[in-house]
Amino acid sequence: MKLRKIIEFIIEKLIFLCGVASILFVILIFAFLLKEGISFFKEVSFGKFIGGRYWYPISEPPQFGILPLILGSLLVTLGAIIVSVPLSIAAAFYISEVAPIKMKDILKAGIEMLAAIPSVVLGFIGMVTLVPWIKKAFHLPTGLTAFSGSIMLGLMAMPTIISISEDAINAVPKSYKEGALALGATRWQAMYRVVIHAAMPGIIAATMLGIGRVIGETMAVMMITGNAAVIPHTFLQPVRTLTATIAAEMGETVHGSMHYYSLFAIGIILFVITFIINFTADIFLHRNRK
Amino acid sequence: MKTTTKQKIAFAILFLCTVIVVLPVLFVLAVVIKNGWPAINWEFLTTMPRNNMKAGGIYPAIMGTIYLVSLSTLFSLPIGLFAAIYLNEYAEENMLTRLIRLAIVNLAGVSSVVYGLFGLVMFVTFLKFGVSILSGALTLAIMNLPVIITASVEALASVPYSFREVSRSLGASRWQTIRHSVLPFAIPGILTGAILSLARAAGETAPILFTVAAFYLPNLPHSVFDQAMALPYHLYIISTQIPGIPQQMRYATALVLVGIVFSMNIFAVIIRSKFRKKKKW
Numbered sequence: 192m193k194l195r196k197i198i199e200f201i202i203e204k205l206i207f208l209c210g211v212a213s214i215l216f217v218i219l220i221f222a223f224l225l226k227e228g229i230s231f232f233k234e235v236s237f238g239k240f241i242g243g244r245y246w247y248p249i250s251e252p253p254q255f256g257i258l259p260l261i262l263g264s265l266l267v268t269l270g271a272i273i274v275s276v277p278l279s280i281a282a283a284f285y286i287s288e289v290a291p292i293k294m295k296d297i298l299k300a301g302i303e304m305l306a307a308i309p310s311v312v313l314g315f316i317g318m319v320t321l322v323p324w325i326k327k328a329f330h331l332p333t334g335l336t337a338f339s340g341s342i343m344l345g346l347m348a349m350p351t352i353i354s355i356s357e358d359a360i361n362a363v364p365k366s367y368k369e370g371a372l373a374l375g376a377t378r379w380q381a382m383y384r385v386v387i388h389a390a391m392p393g394i395i396a397a398t399m400l401g402i403g404r405v406i407g408e409t410m411a412v413m414m415i416t417g418n419a420a421v422i423p424h425t426f427l428q429p430v431r432t433l434t435a436t437i438a439a440e441m442g443e444t445v446h447g448s449m450h451y452y453s454l455f456a457i458g459i460i461l462f463v464i465t466f467i468i469n470f471t472a473d474i475f476l477h478r479n480r481k
Numbered sequence: 482m483k484t485t486t487k488q489k490i491a492f493a494i495l496f497l498c499t500v501i502v503v504l505p506v507l508f509v510l511a512v513v514i515k516n517g518w519p520a521i522n523w524e525f526l527t528t529m530p531r532n533n534m535k536a537g538g539i540y541p542a543i544m545g546t547i548y549l550v551s552l553s554t555l556f557s558l559p560i561g562l563f564a565a566i567y568l569n570e571y572a573e574e575n576m577l578t579r580l581i582r583l584a585i586v587n588l589a590g591v592s593s594v595v596y597g598l599f600g601l602v603m604f605v606t607f608l609k610f611g612v613s614i615l616s617g618a619l620t621l622a623i624m625n626l627p628v629i630i631t632a633s634v635e636a637l638a639s640v641p642y643s644f645r646e647v648s649r650s651l652g653a654s655r656w657q658t659i660r661h662s663v664l665p666f667a668i669p670g671i672l673t674g675a676i677l678s679l680a681r682a683a684g685e686t687a688p689i690l691f692t693v694a695a696f697y698l699p700n701l702p703h704s705v706f707d708q709a710m711a712l713p714y715h716l717y718i719i720s721t722q723i724p725g726i727p728q729q730m731r732y733a734t735a736l737v738l739v740g741i742v743f744s745m746n747i748f749a750v751i752i753r754s755k756f757r758k759k760k761k762w
Contacts, residue, residue: 199656209560210567213584216623223602281498289492300750301503307746308509309684311713312735315720316509349502379488407592409687414721434594441691458598462591469590473583
């Protein structure tokens with residue numbers, strides 16, 4: 192009897208520890224990034240890092256400006272959002288409000304499958320199908336462009352945006368829609384005049400989480416955007432993103448060099464960006480629940 | 482225009498958009514199967530790469546991925562499940578719980594390559610595990626934690642509250658209640674989440690880039706402190722880093738990876754739907 196109490200006591204403590212482990216991991220991630228990144232900011236000012244126009248980490252003297260990388264990430268993300276948001280919201284409405292049950296299950300399974308395709312596979316498929324096609328269609332010297340990246344990343348953002356928007360649409364009280372229908376509105380009118388407004392905070396949160404997913408995406412973007420660290424002017428030229436820079440260069444750095452530390456500094460920027468995006472999205476979702 | 486006609490057009494457009502979203506899945510499948518299937522045979526799956534990976538098989542990459550995924554699940558499943566039990570059964574609505582939820586949301590949002598950086602400093606350098614299966618598996622485990630926690634919380638929450646009340650009213654302790662009256666009914670949901678997270682871990686490349694992945698190894702790893710090849714990393718290097726690899730081998734590698742990930746997903750979906758049909762409350 193006593194032993195059982197002791198065992199239960201230990202188990203419940205263990206449960207609590209695992210419960211707070213997530214907080215610990217977030218702190219650990221940030222602390223370790225900071226530990227390595229801080230050495231970098233002792234040498235290079237934050238302003239020069241963010242605003243510098245040239246990323247030549249291994250030339251003499253090295254230049255650590257990540258403005259082209261930030262703009263590369265932003266451009267690809269913007270493209271991906273333009274590709275994915277309208278389609279995703281439409282799909283979310285179709286699945287939750289229009290599709291018959293059987294159809295709904297098939298479509299949902301399809302979207303789960305889309306989410307399941309590993310990003311390196313999407314990158315590979317992009318390389319062998321989309322890239323040559325874009326090269327030919329726009330008469331470009333290379334098909335490895337921000338545009339190709341945007342399309343592939345748009346695909347990866349869709350499952351996130353769809354499933355969270357769908358939750359938001361389902362969470363709209365039935366009475367809103369019924370009220371509109373009772374007043375003589377068609378189902379479509381009820382949808383775009385009433386339901387979409389009530390679901391808006393959730394749809395905004397869904398879009399933000401989609402953006403977070405796209406900014407953090409690494410493999411596909413590294414394989415199909417061309418990785419040229421120059422300030423981009425159009426969608427049809429190669430760009431290099433923050434994530435791809437880390438993934439491509441970390442293997443070649445010397446441990447403890449400025450180049451090594453600079454990649455951690457980029458990591459900090461990425462961590463902060465995704466933290467802010469997720470935090471804000473969570474606030475929107477929370478408001479929606481109330 | 483009549484409003485009903487408008488509605489018909491609008492619904493047709495919505496349907497079209499949904500098809501555009503789902504079509505890429507079929508496209509990807511069609512491309513890898515059509516081009517990769519002819520190259521898949523027993524030799525490709527069970528022999529070492531030869532001739533600078535231009536010939537031979539992908540056996541070590543498949544095995545590496547299996548090692549990585551199983552070891553990472555060994556870490557993430559108990560922690561994730563216990564965390565879910567805490568959140569659903571013990572936690573009160575207070576600041577701490579709110580913080581835990583926020584932390585989970587953020588863990589889910591951190592970029593995969595940032596996990597790679599973290600794994601590099603924490604496991605490879607700081608804890609001195611070196612570039613090894615252990616470092617890679619731990620990195621993947623932390624990354625997968627949010628998926629397992631979220632799925633398990635959902636599974637636990639779907640067990641009716643009355644189950645707990647009955648058990649407690651019969652004198653069972655809190656843990657006994659969870660152990661005998663809640664967990665058994667949540668297992669299918671937890672299993673589904675675990676398999677989905679396994680599938681995700683199998684396909685991830687960025688977190689293992691600097692923590693475990695080896696370009697080429699002549700032998701299989703002997704312990705968790707060895708480096709290993711991994712399927713997604715292998716696909717990455719043979720399709721971008723080494724020129725002159727037969728195109729068919731690239732497709733075949735992609736097909737094996739997609740095959741593993743998709744079959745795990747389908748398996749999870751089957752468990753979920755079977756369970757739904759059986760549910761009696």
